[in-house]
Amino acid sequence: MKSNLLGYPRIGSKRELKKAEEKYWSAESNEVQLHETARTIRKQNWLEQLNIGIDLIPSNDFSYYDQVLDMVVTLGCIPERYQSAQQNLSPLDLYFAMARGIQKDGYDITAMEMTKWFDTNYHYIVPEFVQNQKFSLNPDKIISEYKEALELGIKTKPVIIGPVTFLLLGKEKESGFHRIELLEELLPVYHQLLSLLEQNDVEYVQIDEPCFALDLGEKEKSAIQHCYNYFSEKFPSINIILTSYFDSFGENLSLALELPVHALHLDLVRGQSDLEKALSTQFTNSNLILSLGVVDGRNIWKNDFEKSLSLIQKAIKAIGADRVWVASSCSLLHSPCDLNLETDLSKELKSWLAFAKQKLEEIVTLKALAENVKAQDILSKLVDNKKANASRRTSGLIHNPLVQRRVKALSADDSQRLASFTERQKQQREVLNLPLFPTTTIGSFPQTKEVRSWRAQFKKGDLDQDSYDRLLAKETESSIRFQEEAGLDVLVHGEFERNDMVEYFGEQLEGFAFTRYGWVQSYGSRCVKPPIIYGDVSRPEAMTVKWSQFAQSLTNKPVKGMLTGPVTILQWSFVRNDQPRSATCQQIALAIRDEVVDLEKAGLKVIQIDEPAIREGLPLKRNEWKAYLNWAIESFRISASGVRNETQIHTHMCYSEFNDIIESIAEMDADVITIETSRSEMELLDAFVQFKYPNEIGPGVYDIHSPRVPSVEEIEKLLVRASELLPIEHIWVNPDCGLKTRQWPETKQALIHLVDAAKQMRERI
Numbered sequence: 001m002k003s004n005l006l007g008y009p010r011i012g013s014k015r016e017l018k019k020a021e022e023k024y025w026s027a028e029s030n031e032v033q034l035h036e037t038a039r040t041i042r043k044q045n046w047l048e049q050l051n052i053g054i055d056l057i058p059s060n061d062f063s064y065y066d067q068v069l070d071m072v073v074t075l076g077c078i079p080e081r082y083q084s085a086q087q088n089l090s091p092l093d094l095y096f097a098m099a100r101g102i103q104k105d106g107y108d109i110t111a112m113e114m115t116k117w118f119d120t121n122y123h124y125i126v127p128e129f130v131q132n133q134k135f136s137l138n139p140d141k142i143i144s145e146y147k148e149a150l151e152l153g154i155k156t157k158p159v160i161i162g163p164v165t166f167l168l169l170g171k172e173k174e175s176g177f178h179r180i181e182l183l184e185e186l187l188p189v190y191h192q193l194l195s196l197l198e199q200n201d202v203e204y205v206q207i208d209e210p211c212f213a214l215d216l217g218e219k220e221k222s223a224i225q226h227c228y229n230y231f232s233e234k235f236p237s238i239n240i241i242l243t244s245y246f247d248s249f250g251e252n253l254s255l256a257l258e259l260p261v262h263a264l265h266l267d268l269v270r271g272q273s274d275l276e277k278a279l280s281t282q283f284t285n286s287n288l289i290l291s292l293g294v295v296d297g298r299n300i301w302k303n304d305f306e307k308s309l310s311l312i313q314k315a316i317k318a319i320g321a322d323r324v325w326v327a328s329s330c331s332l333l334h335s336p337c338d339l340n341l342e343t344d345l346s347k348e349l350k351s352w353l354a355f356a357k358q359k360l361e362e363i364v365t366l367k368a369l370a371e372n373v374k375a376q377d378i379l380s381k382l383v384d385n386k387k388a389n390a391s392r393r394t395s396g397l398i399h400n401p402l403v404q405r406r407v408k409a410l411s412a413d414d415s416q417r418l419a420s421f422t423e424r425q426k427q428q429r430e431v432l433n434l435p436l437f438p439t440t441t442i443g444s445f446p447q448t449k450e451v452r453s454w455r456a457q458f459k460k461g462d463l464d465q466d467s468y469d470r471l472l473a474k475e476t477e478s479s480i481r482f483q484e485e486a487g488l489d490v491l492v493h494g495e496f497e498r499n500d501m502v503e504y505f506g507e508q509l510e511g512f513a514f515t516r517y518g519w520v521q522s523y524g525s526r527c528v529k530p531p532i533i534y535g536d537v538s539r540p541e542a543m544t545v546k547w548s549q550f551a552q553s554l555t556n557k558p559v560k561g562m563l564t565g566p567v568t569i570l571q572w573s574f575v576r577n578d579q580p581r582s583a584t585c586q587q588i589a590l591a592i593r594d595e596v597v598d599l600e601k602a603g604l605k606v607i608q609i610d611e612p613a614i615r616e617g618l619p620l621k622r623n624e625w626k627a628y629l630n631w632a633i634e635s636f637r638i639s640a641s642g643v644r645n646e647t648q649i650h651t652h653m654c655y656s657e658f659n660d661i662i663e664s665i666a667e668m669d670a671d672v673i674t675i676e677t678s679r680s681e682m683e684l685l686d687a688f689v690q691f692k693y694p695n696e697i698g699p700g701v702y703d704i705h706s707p708r709v710p711s712v713e714e715i716e717k718l719l720v721r722a723s724e725l726l727p728i729e730h731i732w733v734n735p736d737c738g739l740k741t742r743q744w745p746e747t748k749q750a751l752i753h754l755v756d757a758a759k760q761m762r763e764r765i
């Protein structure tokens, strides 16, 4: 048996890589220094894996920005717009230019697009393809990292993204072809690469094809077949480990099992059903090894050894121990680095957790246990593991009977507003008395250096609660005054008291914990620190009423209460795995519902429940969409339905592809939805128009991702477009998203233009 690691976090346990990169980007350090930091991180990772006892240690899982961008460079498909830069910049600077765009030294080239890596919160750089796309090999990174490890005495397993997944993840930049047709052009380059690895005595290569977790058409399936047959004919001595993860192979399993590869990796956390099926199949390839991904790379819970062992034993019984490996379910890129750094977590909670480093130990221990090692220290690890998991099952820290009872008692009425939208709209109009094209913003105002420094000082204890509150009150008041002067119709308090739209709520809810160093790479140098939802969620007291009520007391205009929705809180956290996600989501929904009701009681007539993460929660396989959408939409409705008809519920969803989920979006039944549309020239509205979306909409008319101030004419033009598409009495006027990353001067100017544009629109009628 072997222990097999698919990949490891590369940011460094204290975000060393992030810090080194940002220094390099701001010219405070040079390339040599950055390389040095990177080399240190790689070395530490490899030695850690070696010392703990991992057999198949990955290389090329390190990246300065993103593994897909690395592959773009390796395969020589650098988009044409970087050609001039290619001649003058160092390879590293060219690489960063592709990732981040470049606007200096006479260059002005946009970055490559970025999008979410399957259903994770990691973002990859989208490869760009043209019809007569050429590829050429640039193996430097892979080979040099392999040799670097070799110098440490470690023979690694290089990890590359497979050709089919690479093509499918990309995008055609011109019409007239499908990117999968480029396979013939691409395969010779993979051939060169594999030959080179073979010449370098590489024994194992891990080829990631997570596209196996998606619904594949015939075209894609035959592409895969073609690819791996081709490799096997040419490479008798290199052992290909073919991996997929994040969901089961499902329908694609029989194809995968037929492929002439050395080992096939199964994600048994997300795709347990694959194992049973695989074991009952007669493999043609009777030596095929199965790599069993039993240690969850996507979550932070301690493995349940008993359960994992039973899966491993099943496999051993069917195909023999020499054909079974123990592995992480996917790369540990998606786990925080090291639990040992967490000195503030309660001992009990800590005893239930495992971060990347601890997961290495789990993989190795599981292998030892499965090999039936009777050594006392190994057996005692099994006992400890059983104890930890048993304590979690019964701990009072987790289980709150009141919350459970409340969820059980939920009825259809709880997710239903009192009256239909048409009726509510009438009553809301009477109360709010807004003009046509009402103007509003999405919630946050600039989080200036000062605001952030107050929070930092307050957290450190250098600023007491009273002084902190006074500063926030002043900032809130001046934001209200500005909004009144600018002539906005529905005001917001500005969210100055909030660090992050999930953390702020998590910190006040029961059942959530926060780490100090639990960082996970989101993209490039950006990391997130998701809260841990470990127990039943409840709301001991109101979370946002104070600031919303204060803001409302300053003005006669309606102020909009501002909340994060249950699905988004769930989606951006590490979620407990001892109950279905839907159950946790319902609990959060009830907590948010209570907050909504309290805001109403406090006099807020408009309340926004942000749900930007609904779309990203969609399962990878389409036949599971419906079940997810059912509970996700129901959770939103639970949170929104505790109020009177006159109270207007908004939701905000950022940028999303709405086409295939528009029916569910409509089922959310928010009185008003605001979305990001300014960059797409209102294209995103199409889904709403075709569906005849019944409620009110605020299509964003100000691109908040750029410091650029849009002119009145530009905004008006977008509004004219919107009013050609939608009933004008349904249209709101607002920016694309929150303004917290902007500076005040441009924000003020842009909002004044926005209000002006709305006035122009009213005059047209």
Ligand code: GLN
Pocket: 442, 443, 444, 495, 501, 562, 610, 612, 652, 653, 654, 737, 738, 739, 740
């Ligand atoms: N209310 C939040 C804000 O304005 C919404 C942010 C978001 O949708 N991502 O910051």
Ligand code: ZN
Pocket: 442, 612, 652, 653, 654, 655, 736, 737, 738
């Ligand atoms: Zn947004």
